[in-house]
Amino acid sequence: MIVESEADYVLALKRNHRHLSEDVKDAFTGRYTQFTYSTLDKDHGRVEERIYTAFRPQEVLDESQYESWKNLSSLVQVERLVTFSDGTERRDKQYYLSSLPAEAVERIGTYIRGHWGIENRLHWYLDVTFREDHCRARKAYAAQNLNTIRKLALAIVSQRKDKLSIRKRLFTAALNIDYLKELLKI
Structure with a gap:
């Protein structure tokens, strides 16, 4: 493909x-x-x-x-x-x-390094913002399902362009239904 x-x-x-x-x-x-x-x-x-x-x-x-x-x-x-x-x-x-x-080894190296930058940044957000490494869900597909939900929430919250950090956006959405609706574009 x-x-x-x-x-x-x-x-x-x-x-x-x-x-x-x-x-x-x-x-x-x-x-x-x-x-x-x-x-x-x-x-x-x-x-x-x-x-x-x-x-x-x-x-x-x-x-x-x-x-x-x-x-x-x-x-x-x-x-x-x-x-x-x-x-x-x-x-x-x-x-x-x-x-x-x-011969394009420099470009290949840039792509490889860029991929790891994305992976590391995503893991950092999941760990720091959602405390994913502390999650004790282990049964069946629970950990995988929660990871998917966290990534979806991160994608939604990241699209919002305001002065709040991602963590504060999540907190504000939890307390303010209007802000949550704006994030979800309801």
Whole structure:
């Protein structure tokens, strides 16, 4: 559907594609024509370096290994090295498939980083505003249902453009039926 819409994709390669995931991971040996881009961020008492490496799948994989991925043009590895203020380090790697050419590694890196920014911001709102991490709903689909309701409420409240914070908008809506109606556009 993405390709048919004439759009590009950058998709995280997870372990549920075990064979492809293992082959891509093994391919990052440095023997192939690679394109790299790196960033360095200093924030929250840590230094985080990200090294984005991309190359063409045709150099590494048989076509049969990736034929189900339409327009696959690059395999991407993101290596993160985080150095904390106490001197400890953490290193991890994540792999991606993309329809963008390997030469566009900087743009791919920007998309990957942008996605995590959205995810982190959403989680922060759900945790801080709705205290989602303190929720003890565990039975059946209760946690999943509550998460969906919280995201819907967040989307509705976020559309309102006034000087109140999201938390204050929720509080005001709980106390003022007219404000609630305005939020819901009833």
